[in-house]
Structure formats: C-alpha cells, structure tokens
Amino acid sequence: MNQKITIRDVARIAGVSSATVSYVINGVNKVSEETKARVLQTIAELNYQPDFTAISLSKKKSNMIGVMIPLVEGSLAPIFRENHYYSELISGIEFVSRKNGYDFLLSGFGKPEDCKNWVMKRNLDGLVFLGSFPESIYQELKALSMPIVLIDTYEEYAKHYTNIRIDDERGGYLATKHLIEYGHRSIGFVSPGPVNNPIDSLRLKGFQQALKEANLPFQDAFVFEGKDSSFENGYQIGKNIIKAELPITAIFAAADILALGIIKAFNEADKKVPIDYSVIGYDDLLVSRYASPSLTTISQDVFKKGAISAEMLISTIEKKETEFKTFCLPVELVIRDSTSRIQC
Amino acid sequence: MNQKITIRDVARIAGVSSATVSYVINGVNKVSEETKARVLQTIAELNYQPDFTAISLSKKKSNMIGVMIPLVEGSLAPIFRENHYYSELISGIEFVSRKNGYDFLLSGFGKPEDCKNWVMKRNLDGLVFLGSFPESIYQELKALSMPIVLIDTYEEYAKHYTNIRIDDERGGYLATKHLIEYGHRSIGFVSPGPVNNPIDSLRLKGFQQALKEANLPFQDAFVFEGKDSSFENGYQIGKNIIKAELPITAIFAAADILALGIIKAFNEADKKVPIDYSVIGYDDLLVSRYASPSLTTISQDVFKKGAISAEMLISTIEKKETEFKTFCLPVELVIRDSTSRIQC
DNA sequence: TTGAAAGCGCTAACAC
DNA sequence: GTGTTAGCGCTTTCAA
Numbered sequence: 001m002n003q004k005i006t007i008r009d010v011a012r013i014a015g016v017s018s019a020t021v022s023y024v025i026n027g028v029n030k031v032s033e034e035t036k037a038r039v040l041q042t043i044a045e046l047n048y049q050p051d052f053t054a055i056s057l058s059k060k061k062s063n064m065i066g067v068m069i070p071l072v073e074g075s076l077a078p079i080f081r082e083n084h085y086y087s088e089l090i091s092g093i094e095f096v097s098r099k100n101g102y103d104f105l106l107s108g109f110g111k112p113e114d115c116k117n118w119v120m121k122r123n124l125d126g127l128v129f130l131g132s133f134p135e136s137i138y139q140e141l142k143a144l145s146m147p148i149v150l151i152d153t154y155e156e157y158a159k160h161y162t163n164i165r166i167d168d169e170r171g172g173y174l175a176t177k178h179l180i181e182y183g184h185r186s187i188g189f190v191s192p193g194p195v196n197n198p199i200d201s202l203r204l205k206g207f208q209q210a211l212k213e214a215n216l217p218f219q220d221a222f223v224f225e226g227k228d229s230s231f232e233n234g235y236q237i238g239k240n241i242i243k244a245e246l247p248i249t250a251i252f253a254a255a256d257i258l259a260l261g262i263i264k265a266f267n268e269a270d271k272k273v274p275i276d277y278s279v280i281g282y283d284d285l286l287v288s289r290y291a292s293p294s295l296t297t298i299s300q301d302v303f304k305k306g307a308i309s310a311e312m313l314i315s316t317i318e319k320k321e322t323e324f325k326t327f328c329l330p331v332e333l334v335i336r337d338s339t340s341r342i343q344c
Numbered sequence: 345m346n347q348k349i350t351i352r353d354v355a356r357i358a359g360v361s362s363a364t365v366s367y368v369i370n371g372v373n374k375v376s377e378e379t380k381a382r383v384l385q386t387i388a389e390l391n392y393q394p395d396f397t398a399i400s401l402s403k404k405k406s407n408m409i410g411v412m413i414p415l416v417e418g419s420l421a422p423i424f425r426e427n428h429y430y431s432e433l434i435s436g437i438e439f440v441s442r443k444n445g446y447d448f449l450l451s452g453f454g455k456p457e458d459c460k461n462w463v464m465k466r467n468l469d470g471l472v473f474l475g476s477f478p479e480s481i482y483q484e485l486k487a488l489s490m491p492i493v494l495i496d497t498y499e500e501y502a503k504h505y506t507n508i509r510i511d512d513e514r515g516g517y518l519a520t521k522h523l524i525e526y527g528h529r530s531i532g533f534v535s536p537g538p539v540n541n542p543i544d545s546l547r548l549k550g551f552q553q554a555l556k557e558a559n560l561p562f563q564d565a566f567v568f569e570g571k572d573s574s575f576e577n578g579y580q581i582g583k584n585i586i587k588a589e590l591p592i593t594a595i596f597a598a599a600d601i602l603a604l605g606i607i608k609a610f611n612e613a614d615k616k617v618p619i620d621y622s623v624i625g626y627d628d629l630l631v632s633r634y635a636s637p638s639l640t641t642i643s644q645d646v647f648k649k650g651a652i653s654a655e656m657l658i659s660t661i662e663k664k665e666t667e668f669k670t671f672c673l674p675v676e677l678v679i680r681d682s683t684s685r686i687q688c
Numbered sequence: 689t690t691g692a693a694a695g696c697g698c699t700a701a702c703a704c
Numbered sequence: 705g706t707g708t709t710a711g712c713g714c715t716t717t718c719a720a
Contacts, residue, residue, distance in 0.1 A: 007712055014554040017691045022715060052465045054713035057696050062397065071678045077435035077647055094450060103449045103466065106438060109525040121396045122447065129586035231634055260634050267636060274695060290575055290604050292611060303421055350697055361707045366699060376705060396699035401712045
C-alpha cells in the first residue's frame with residue numbers, strides 16, 4: 001500500500017514548512033501569493049487529501065453531525081421499514097450536509113447517557129433529533145454548548161432550541177375546508193391516538209376551526225380515537241364506523257395510514273369511496289399516491305424539513321447563527337380520488 | 345464546559361501510567377489483576393470515554409464503515425424517496441454495526457475519485473456498495489487492501505469480492521409456478537427495462553423454466569419491456585396490454601411498482617384484478633401490502649441482506665474472515681389478493 | 689511572511 | 705508487569 005501523503009510531504013516538496021501548508025489550506029495568516037501558488041500546485045500534483053481524523057483531533061471539530069432517531073425494540077429497522085418519512089428526512093439532511101462538507105452519523109436513541117457519550121467519543125459538531133426525547137438530554141447538550149436542532153418537537157420547551165415542525169393546525173383546517181367545500185356537512189374525525197397528543201390536538205383544532213367558520217356543529221360522537229398509527233388500527237376504526245351507522249358522509253383521518261385502513265374496511269362492507277364516503281388523510285405517504293382510490297391528503301415537504309434542519313445546525317456550528325428559531329413549515333392540500341362532491 | 349477527561353487523568357488518579365490504562369482498555373500485555381481492577385474502577389468513577397478520534401489517528405482505524413449509495417441528480421433523495429428498499433437495507437447495516445461498536449457513514453457515489461478520497465480522509469475501515477458502480481473503484485480499493493462488500497452486483501467480476509444478492513431466478517420460477525398452479529396457461533411477462541439486464545434476465549429465466557416444466561410454450565408476444573421501474577411506466581404498459589387484446593389471463597411483473605401501475609390501468613379499463621387478470625409482482629414493497637387488491641409478490645429479506653453485508657464486512661475488517669464469499673439469499677412467494685384461480 | 693515546536697488523546701515499541 | 709517516549713497528521717501559538 002502506497003504511503004499516505006501527509007502535509008509534511010507537501011511541505012518538503014514545495015520547500016516550505018508544514019505550518020505554511022496548513023496556512024494556505026485554512027486561509028489563515030497572510031501567505032505571499034507566490035508561496036501560496038507553489039503550495040497549491042504541489043497539493044494538486046500529489047493529490048494531497050488532508051486527513052479529517054487528524055484535523056478533528058487538533059481542531060476539536062469533526063465535520064460530522066449526528067442524527068438521533070427513535071429506537072424501536074433496539075433497532076432502527078421497524079421505524080425505517082414502516083415509515084418512509086424518516087428516509088426522506090434523512091435525504092434532506094444528507095443533501096445539505098454533503099454540500100457543506102459534513103458527514104453525518106445515524107444513531108438510534110437508547111439511553112441519554114449513551115447519546116452524550118457517543119457525541120463526545122466521536123467529537124460530533126452538532127446533533128439533530130428526529131422526534132421527541134427526554135428534555136434532560138437537550139439540556140445537558142446545551143450545557144456543553146453543543147449545537148442541536150429539534151424536529152417535530154411540540155413541547156413547550158421547544159422554543160428554547162432551534163426547532164422545526166409543520167403547521168398541523170392549518171393542515172387540519174385545509175382538509176376540513178376541502179370537505180366542506182365539497183358539500184359535506186357531517187364529517188368524522190379520526191385520530192391515531194388520544195386527541196390530547198400535541199400533534200393530533202392541533203389537527204383537531206384546525207378541524208374545529210373550519211367547522212366553526214362554516215357554522216357547522218362539532219359533535220363528539222363524530223370523533224374516533226385509535227390506539228396507534230397503523231393500517232390495522234384504521235381498518236378496525238373503519239369497521240366501527242360502519243357499525244355505528246352514523247349519518248356522516250366524509251372522514252378526515254389525521255394520518256394517511258389510518259385512512260387507507262379505513263378505506264379497506266369500507267370496501268369490504270361494500271361502501272365505495274368516494275361515492276358513499278369521502279376520505280381525506282394527512283401526511284401524503286408515498287403509498288397514498290398508489291392506493292386505489294388514490295388518497296386526497298395534506299402534504300408536507302419532508303425533504304425540506306431535513307434540509308432546513310441541517311442548514312440551521314451547520315450555521316450554528318459555524319457561528320453564522322446564534323439565535324434559536326422556530327420554523328413552522330407550510331402544508332398543502334393534495335386533491336386526489338378519495339374525495340368527491342356530495343351527491344344531492 | 346468541563347474539561348474533557350483523558351487517559352492521563354485516569355492514569356494520574358489510578359496512580360499508573362497512561363500506557364497501563366491503554367493496556368487494560370485494549371486488553372493487551374498482561375496487567376496484574378490488581379492494577380487492572382484499580383484502573384477499571386477509576387474509569388468507571390470518572391466516566392471516562394476514550395476519544396475515538398485519537399484512537400483513529402494512532403491506530404489507523406476509525407471503527408467507521410462507509411455505505412455507498414447510487415446518486416440520482418446529485419442527491420440521495422430520489423432513490424430514498426421512491427424506494428424503501430434502501431432504508432431497509434440500511435436498517436440492517438445499522439443494526440449489525442451498532443452491535444459491533446461501529447458507526448457508519450452514508451454517501452452518494454459521485455466520481456470514483458471522490459469515493460476513494462472520502463475513504464482516505466475519513467480513515468474508513470471498510471465499505472459496502474449498494475448497487476453497481478464502475479469496477480475500477482473496487483479494484484483500486486482492493487489494491488489499498490480496503491475491505492469491501494458488494495450488494496446486488498451481478499457482474500462476472502463480483503465473485504472476486506464478497507457479494508450478496510438474492511436468487512432472482514428462483515423468484516421468477518416461484519411466481520410463474522404459482523400462476524400455473526392457479527390454472528393460468530397464457531401468462532405475460534413484464535420487465536422494467538430490457539430483459540438483457542442481469543437481474544431481469546434471471547427473473548425471465550425462472551419464468552421460462554416454470555413454463556417449460558409445465559409444458560407451456562414461451563411466446564415472445566407475451567413479453568413486455570418497459571423503460572424504467574416506475575408506477576407510470578407500469579400504467580402505460582397496462583394500457584398497452586389491454587389494447588393488444590392478447591389472450592392472456594395472468595401477468596408476472598418483475599417489479600411491484602410496475603404491477604401496481606398495471607393494475608391501475610386495468611381498473612380504469614374496467615378489468616378487474618384478480619377476476620379478469622391475475623397479477624403478481626416482485627420485491628414486496630411496503631406499498632404492495634396496502635394496495636387494493638393487495639399484491640401477490642416475491643419477497644426477499646432486505647433487512648437480512650443489510651445485516652449480512654455488515655457482518656461480513658466487519659469480520660473482514662477484524663480479520664476473522666479472509667475469503668471472498670457469495671451469498672445468494674432465498675426468496676419467498678407471498679400470496680395476497682391480486683391472483684386467483686382461473687375461472688373455467 | 690514564514691518556521692519551530694508544542695500539543696490534540698491515544699497507541700505501541702522498547703526498556704526496565 | 706509497568707513506565708518512558710516517540711509517534712499518528714494536523715493546528716497554532718510564538719518568535720524570528
């Protein structure tokens with residue numbers, strides 16, 4: 001194996017000291033144009049590649065950021081497998097990181113201790129958290145003045161950090177308004193879990209807001225709380241809705257995957273979507289586009305979410321950004337085939 | 345920020361030299377039980393965490409592996425977004441890496457030069473390639489005695505490396521046999537691209553094999569070559585099939601996403617699946633489970649593929665494994681609702 | 689404008 | 705068994 005080319009090789013061949021080479025690489029001190037040119041030339045000739053490990057050690061900066069992901073049963077697998085949301089988020093992070101010369105490490109979040117140790121061991125420059133973790137870990141990291149960015153954190157304390165989320169309430173509003181504009185007057189609301197969960201309660205709030213604007217009553221009987229965000233759960237809820245024989249003509253499910261399960265239950269009961277019921281989801285999963293009928297839903301730009309998080313993190317690392325900001329990204333109504341105007 | 349605890353702190357407090365601390369951590373040389381205990385104790389008390397960066401620099405080993413992913417339009421995004429296959433593969437890699445104390449870095453594959461430089465700059469211990477890249481890069485890395493593992497590489501040279509793929513031919517065979525057992529005699533074969541592509545030609549070979557065993561003729565007219573692996577392409581092909589008015593009763597699409605597009609086209613033409621046509625896919629995407637009708641398909645254990653690749657790579661890095669091996673993982677028929685026995 | 693030299697935190701001869 | 709010490713490749717005072 002050919003010997004690694006070091007800064008000293010460059011120095012020797014260019015006839016300068018290694019300090020000077022370091023100066024031109026980092027653009028510090030004022031090196032004369034002449035020497036600079038010579039050094040640059042030598043670097044190119046030798047195809048010299050600075051060793052990041054050595055740089056990390058001496059600068060205490062690794063040019064690496066960590067991405068913390070919830071762990072399910074000790075593995076990232078379930079969450080990655082079931083939820084393409086994460087991969088899209090990571091695409092965004094990757095895109096921006098790479099553009100800025102950073103690499104990123106993925107890690108499942110186990111114990112807060114492990115997280116902190118990992119950061120120290122790897123000399124990470126910053127961290128982005130996908131989802132909510134114990135607040136204590138954020139505080140500890142903040143105390144170490146480690147830049148962090150939170151994604152989808154709705155807790156009160158989020159405002160003390162840079163955090164990025166979407167406008168859930170507006171999405172709920174848009175979805176409901178769409179159904180109302182299509183002539184629906186009795187609309188069911190399906191939540192993946194208890195509606196007091198921060199996300200779902202915002203979506204519900206938007207739902208209520210739209211009803212109010214249209215002078216429609218909000219009825220508790222039309223609200224269904226599931227036990228999780230899954231196809232199976234949606235399927236169960238769908239069956240319950242049929243059984244309940246409520247006078248509703250449309251359903252707003254606060255998660256696409258629920259909506260798909262609901263539609264399946266409807267199909268089995270020989271209820272057609274969108275003829276018998278209009279159904280709208282939330283999230284715009286890839287699946288939703290390919291389902292039949294394709295699902296009307298509320299969409300967010302997940303890639304952008306990842307990209308912004310990485311941008312903010314890197315800005316903070318490089319001291320271009322010093323304040324904590326909250327980004328509430330817009331959502332959009334995507335009309336497909338699962339909703340239709342009510343038949344009079 | 346509290347000062348970082350170094351090996352010297354531990355040494356000082358335990359009343360030994362830093363070398364001794366290093367010895368007990370790495371289990372080299374024989375340190376007396378007594379000193380060992382004392383050092384371990386001190387390490388625990390101080391919660392000392394060895395600095396990976398420093399270790400990397402001095403050992404020339406980073407405990408990091410790189411994962412190379414094809415780049416589309418300069419970003420990982422499209423491939424991640426459209427193809428949950430990659431995220432699942434990565435889950436497997438993550439799972440095994442973490443268990444073995446490795447981290448992994450993701451990178452899109454741009455120029456071979458960049459890849460090599462990246463490996464050197466980051467001191468990576470090994471590399472796994474997802475998909476096919478120019479062979480030259482494998483050779484270069486091999487020349488640097490950098491352990492590598494290839495996933496889904498069908499080229500002849502693959503056997504000179506550790507490589508992992510699935511038994512595509514058997515999948516084609518199983519799919520076709522299933523249709524034949526359901527009574528179908530005239531079966532169409534749809535390939536994402538030209539059937540001379542290594543993967544698709546294997547799947548086609550399995551198809552032909554099953555036909556032959558059942559004494560059914562292979563007809564060129566029943567083979568459709570698409571232009572890529574996409575829903576839209578499947579949709580187009582589906583329309584063409586309808587238009588062609590071929591006397592077929594079943595279709596084997598060599599990719600799920602095509603199958604879904606085909607089904608959509610059939611639906612629009614008022615042909616029902618599986619009543620009018622049985623359709624079977626290949627890949628077992630997550631989508632396929634939630635589609636209606638849910639898709640009968642050939643499934644592979646993608647997580648396992650990732651896990652094995654990481655295991656082999658780490659074994660090679662740690663010199664437990666020195667030979668190149670080819671892993672051809674089994675596939676499985678998953679029967680769902682898009683295929684049915686032919687109506688007489 | 690440049691260079692000498694002392695680290696960064698750890699490892700690994702080599703010596704005792 | 706344990707300690708001394710010279711690196712690993714780079715940065716960064718400090719002095720010239």
